[in-house]
Amino acid sequence: MPIIVNLDVMMARRKISLNELSERVDLTLSNLSILKTGKAKAIRFSTLESICRVLDCQPADILEYKNEDNNTSKPLVE
Amino acid sequence: MSKTNNFVFWSLYVVAWLIFVGLSIEAGGLVVNFFVSLYKPEFVQNLYQKLDLTQMYRESRLAFFSIFSFILIISILKSCLFYIVIRLMHGMDLLKPFSVFVSRQILQISYYTLSIGLLSYIARQSAKKLVHHDFVPSNLNQFWADSQAFIVIGAVIYIIATIFKKGVDIQSENDLTV
Numbered sequence: 001m002p003i004i005v006n007l008d009v010m011m012a013r014r015k016i017s018l019n020e021l022s023e024r025v026d027l028t029l030s031n032l033s034i035l036k037t038g039k040a041k042a043i044r045f046s047t048l049e050s051i052c053r054v055l056d057c058q059p060a061d062i063l064e065y066k067n068e069d070n071n072t073s074k075p076l077v078e
Numbered sequence: 079m080s081k082t083n084n085f086v087f088w089s090l091y092v093v094a095w096l097i098f099v100g101l102s103i104e105a106g107g108l109v110v111n112f113f114v115s116l117y118k119p120e121f122v123q124n125l126y127q128k129l130d131l132t133q134m135y136r137e138s139r140l141a142f143f144s145i146f147s148f149i150l151i152i153s154i155l156k157s158c159l160f161y162i163v164i165r166l167m168h169g170m171d172l173l174k175p176f177s178v179f180v181s182r183q184i185l186q187i188s189y190y191t192l193s194i195g196l197l198s199y200i201a202r203q204s205a206k207k208l209v210h211h212d213f214v215p216s217n218l219n220q221f222w223a224d225s226q227a228f229i230v231i232g233a234v235i236y237i238i239a240t241i242f243k244k245g246v247d248i249q250s251e252n253d254l255t256v
Contacts, residue, residue: 027256031256032256034254034256035256039254040254040255040256041251041254041255042251042254042255042256043255043256044255044256047256
């Protein structure tokens with residue numbers, strides 16, 4: 001999947017453990033683990049909002065787009 | 079799930095087991111009947127349902143083998159169908175029914191039901207073509223009398239299976255949404 005979740009990077013920068021994040025974001029450990037390992041298929045805006053609030057960051061710090069296939073359609077802006 | 083639903087489910091499970099045992103006995107009896115009519119035709123009168131096709135065997139081997147193949151395949155498919163029903167009811171989690179296993183079983187049930195219906199229909203038409211011969215017994219129709227019902231039920235189950243498959247996809251997507 002070309003969307004990469006950099007939650008672990010942000011957690012390391014803020015020196016926060018998964019347990020603590022889970023308590024402060026009010027999300028179960030298993031759901032956070034799904035998000036951290038990149039298995040998640042979708043993320044709610046409310047979840048993203050609370051993660052950004054707790055980690056004091058922007059959504060772009062957590063989510064990153066990486067084009068895996070070079071032969072597909074060209075970007076609109078060059 | 080309510081207690082009444084649970085009771086109905088387990089009652090149906092027991093009924094499915096009973097039907098499976100009955101159909102297996104019928105299929106086994108017909109297989110024995112097939113071999114006895116090949117090697118000891120005089121004993122056929124004492125066998126299950128007294129299905130005597132020995133005269134057909136003597137007059138037309140092609141008709142005998144095709145009619146008996148239809149009878150055997152249909153009865154074996156029917157017992158396989160109920161085996162899948164039992165497997166489905168045994169492995170199904172009533173609290174979380176939308177799983178890949180259940181979806182696959184329902185799809186298999188629809189395939190088996192449709193196959194039984196179509197084969198019964200073809201067999202009935204073939205038997206009709208042979209009716210002007212003297213060697214076709216009157217009790218043959220009981221094996222494929224319900225062909226249209228099987229086709230209709232098979233089609234309905236196929237539609238349900240397709241909807242169920244979509245439900246499983248939505249459920250898995252929902253599970254992976256955080």
